[in-house]
Amino acid sequence: MALIVQKYGGTSMGSPERIREVARRIAHYHQQGHKLIVVPSAMSGETNRLIGLAKELNPEPDGRELDVIASTGEQVSVGLLALALHKLGLKAKSYTGWQVKIQTDSAFTKARIMAIDDANIRRDLNEGFIVVVAGFQGIDENGNITTLGRGGSDTTGVALAAALKADECQIFTDVDGVYTTDPRVVPEARKLEKITFEEMFELASLGSKVLQIRSVEFAGKYKVKLRVLSSFTEFDSNDMGTLITYEEEESMEQAIISGIAFTRDEAKLTVTGVPDRPGIAYAILGPIAEANIDVDVIIQNTSVDGLTDFSFTVHRNDFNKALAILNDKVKPAVSARDVRGDNKSAKVSIVGIGMRSHAGVAAKMFECLARENVNIQMIATSEIKTSVVVDEKYMELAVRALHQAFELDKLPA
Amino acid sequence: MALIVQKYGGTSMGSPERIREVARRIAHYHQQGHKLIVVPSAMSGETNRLIGLAKELNPEPDGRELDVIASTGEQVSVGLLALALHKLGLKAKSYTGWQVKIQTDSAFTKARIMAIDDANIRRDLNEGFIVVVAGFQGIDENGNITTLGRGGSDTTGVALAAALKADECQIFTDVDGVYTTDPRVVPEARKLEKITFEEMFELASLGSKVLQIRSVEFAGKYKVKLRVLSSFTEFDSNDMGTLITYEEEESMEQAIISGIAFTRDEAKLTVTGVPDRPGIAYAILGPIAEANIDVDVIIQNTSVDGLTDFSFTVHRNDFNKALAILNDKVKPAVSARDVRGDNKSAKVSIVGIGMRSHAGVAAKMFECLARENVNIQMIATSEIKTSVVVDEKYMELAVRALHQAFELDKLPA
Numbered sequence: 001m002a003l004i005v006q007k008y009g010g011t012s013m014g015s016p017e018r019i020r021e022v023a024r025r026i027a028h029y030h031q032q033g034h035k036l037i038v039v040p041s042a043m044s045g046e047t048n049r050l051i052g053l054a055k056e057l058n059p060e061p062d063g064r065e066l067d068v069i070a071s072t073g074e075q076v077s078v079g080l081l082a083l084a085l086h087k088l089g090l091k092a093k094s095y096t097g098w099q100v101k102i103q104t105d106s107a108f109t110k111a112r113i114m115a116i117d118d119a120n121i122r123r124d125l126n127e128g129f130i131v132v133v134a135g136f137q138g139i140d141e142n143g144n145i146t147t148l149g150r151g152g153s154d155t156t157g158v159a160l161a162a163a164l165k166a167d168e169c170q171i172f173t174d175v176d177g178v179y180t181t182d183p184r185v186v187p188e189a190r191k192l193e194k195i196t197f198e199e200m201f202e203l204a205s206l207g208s209k210v211l212q213i214r215s216v217e218f219a220g221k222y223k224v225k226l227r228v229l230s231s232f233t234e235f236d237s238n239d240m241g242t243l244i245t246y247e248e249e250e251s252m253e254q255a256i257i258s259g260i261a262f263t264r265d266e267a268k269l270t271v272t273g274v275p276d277r278p279g280i281a282y283a284i285l286g287p288i289a290e291a292n293i294d295v296d297v298i299i300q301n302t303s304v305d306g307l308t309d310f311s312f313t314v315h316r317n318d319f320n321k322a323l324a325i326l327n328d329k330v331k332p333a334v335s336a337r338d339v340r341g342d343n344k345s346a347k348v349s350i351v352g353i354g355m356r357s358h359a360g361v362a363a364k365m366f367e368c369l370a371r372e373n374v375n376i377q378m379i380a381t382s383e384i385k386t387s388v389v390v391d392e393k394y395m396e397l398a399v400r401a402l403h404q405a406f407e408l409d410k411l412p413a
Numbered sequence: 414m415a416l417i418v419q420k421y422g423g424t425s426m427g428s429p430e431r432i433r434e435v436a437r438r439i440a441h442y443h444q445q446g447h448k449l450i451v452v453p454s455a456m457s458g459e460t461n462r463l464i465g466l467a468k469e470l471n472p473e474p475d476g477r478e479l480d481v482i483a484s485t486g487e488q489v490s491v492g493l494l495a496l497a498l499h500k501l502g503l504k505a506k507s508y509t510g511w512q513v514k515i516q517t518d519s520a521f522t523k524a525r526i527m528a529i530d531d532a533n534i535r536r537d538l539n540e541g542f543i544v545v546v547a548g549f550q551g552i553d554e555n556g557n558i559t560t561l562g563r564g565g566s567d568t569t570g571v572a573l574a575a576a577l578k579a580d581e582c583q584i585f586t587d588v589d590g591v592y593t594t595d596p597r598v599v600p601e602a603r604k605l606e607k608i609t610f611e612e613m614f615e616l617a618s619l620g621s622k623v624l625q626i627r628s629v630e631f632a633g634k635y636k637v638k639l640r641v642l643s644s645f646t647e648f649d650s651n652d653m654g655t656l657i658t659y660e661e662e663e664s665m666e667q668a669i670i671s672g673i674a675f676t677r678d679e680a681k682l683t684v685t686g687v688p689d690r691p692g693i694a695y696a697i698l699g700p701i702a703e704a705n706i707d708v709d710v711i712i713q714n715t716s717v718d719g720l721t722d723f724s725f726t727v728h729r730n731d732f733n734k735a736l737a738i739l740n741d742k743v744k745p746a747v748s749a750r751d752v753r754g755d756n757k758s759a760k761v762s763i764v765g766i767g768m769r770s771h772a773g774v775a776a777k778m779f780e781c782l783a784r785e786n787v788n789i790q791m792i793a794t795s796e797i798k799t800s801v802v803v804d805e806k807y808m809e810l811a812v813r814a815l816h817q818a819f820e821l822d823k824l825p826a
Contacts, residue, residue, distance in 0.1 A: 016466060019470060020470065050489065053489070054492065054493060054496055056429045057493050057496045057497045057500065058496035058500045061496050061499075062495070064507075065492040065493075065495045065496050065507055066492070066496075068488060068492035068509070069488070069493065072485035072488050075481060075482070075484075075485050075488075076463065076466070076485050078481065079467065079478040079481035079482035080466060080467060080470050080478075080482060082478045082481075083467055083474050083475065084470045084471065086474075086475055086478070087470060093477075094477075094481050096481070096558075098511070099556055099558075143512055145512075
């Protein structure tokens, strides 16, 4: 018997039939004796429909009014889900954000949760109710309705779990957990039973789209156990999805590497023969930043004869713009020898908390890629990840080879 | 410069284009220097869509959850209307029922307003805002969302006008006022400039569908001036619709009759040769009431030789059911001679506050109908109305003849 917060996404709530399915799933957990707080998103498409109406009337809508409108999607969902639970003979009660109340700041359309009043929810849980709370919304100190921005229902779930000290926060989505890598690229990809927040954070920011990065950050900060589960499979009490934990437990899987992330959208730019003097990085990247281009990997080699080569990657959409800036502004300004570009790059990263304590992990990665004749164009490392930039055409080969080399298809000993 | 509450119905808010039209109309009133509180209904069809979703998930939905769901229609409307007003460069701010707050009892789906906190609205009006308040909804003492039932937005408008002592409450709808009778039956029907609440109440309950009967009752009770106007015509500051006043003003139109109402859905039932003894009315109508059949006009003639005839009308849909009850249960129980029925009846009523002080009004009605050879089947009177039941085929003839006889097409002297 545990206190569990369950969040169901928009596709899980996509139709009356899907809502009935969610209600049946909740009933299974209820029968196991758990106390449940459920956070549904708006029915899929509904938030876009509402924001579309608003923008049709005013292309630059006031944030306060936009939140009044957009928050109704989740309000409808909590009422409908409560009714579906009643139909199954269960006691259930809905709450909007202001009814809970979930106090936020006044940053309309992207508010942050400041505090949660847990009195009503605790009373209802003790009286045997399943409590259904609208995600994505809150109320500011002046009584205005606020919303938390896209993916805000994940944040609501995590915040409720933190405030009520729930045993875990379960995020139900259309995948059944976090995998060692994308199963579409590596069929042998294995679902992880557990992963740490730091690893999840690196995987999320590297392109895995399982969880909203902000809710992962939030869960890590407040030490909420997160579990990713599918709402599209038959209920199976043995299928526990993937648990994302805040601590490196003794019983934790001892894998050095937890997963392999990759992204195909990289473009690489290199300024060669640059005089190696203070301020040179800013001289090159300043004009790029001014053009609102995000830079990902940055590499500067040691200089030879006072000259160095400076490389970085940007999103492929920004490649032409960045290349023009380097040629027109940067090259003459820093007296560089040449500017080279390549928009056929991909980034492959191995992520694992075990890299902290295990030497030679990066070396093993490079050895594996060398064996497959995959040329490494750039290397970037952090405490728990190593990323390489390679020619796009070798990306899938690299991911598969690394998955095998690190034995990610096998359960850790 | 006045304080005006304006209520716009669902068809007025039916599409983004219609909402823009409403915003432009509000802007005209704003330019005239009035302080405005605007109460929009949900976009037409939206409340039905939401209740349909709810009933699909639970055919017997809990009232609390139904109100959580249904109240979102008006919440969306206030946000959209505020955005449309912003687009015209006007200061506007939306309020839900709980934000105002509009305090109600806890009778979900048909709550009654208990009190209105006017502090926020007054502050915003003084700061130059057009205040947009969600109709149809409120909050009970436990913080639950409530709704006022169908037509509840009219009630919200009237209640706000009463609480803020507004100069008048304007109900915008798809007709441009209250007419002496239905213009589809009598092309000469004239729009009334003024009418009293009592007359409006009789006209509304007799079949005119301009205003919700409950809001008329409410306006009369709190002495709120109501005005019916069209939102579908071009704005014209000279077109003042119809004013419904609570007092018989000196300057009031001096017509004896204000309007003619009619309904085609009557069915007449007669029990003949009934022994005239105490309890006979209950013996006949008791079984009808037990079957949940509403009875309208009731007539009992003076007895001759200890026997009387007892007649009443019901809605035509209930005719067969009522006839069966009379034949199977009532006739043997009261030893009646016979039971007769006629489901081709219509009811025509003349309504006017002047009937109180003018003798011979009913006689003039009967004379007019006699002249047209319209046989009167039943007569029922109240202080300010006289109703006759006639054969359905004479209904339109009767309405036209009465409209002419009472000179309703002409402005009163």
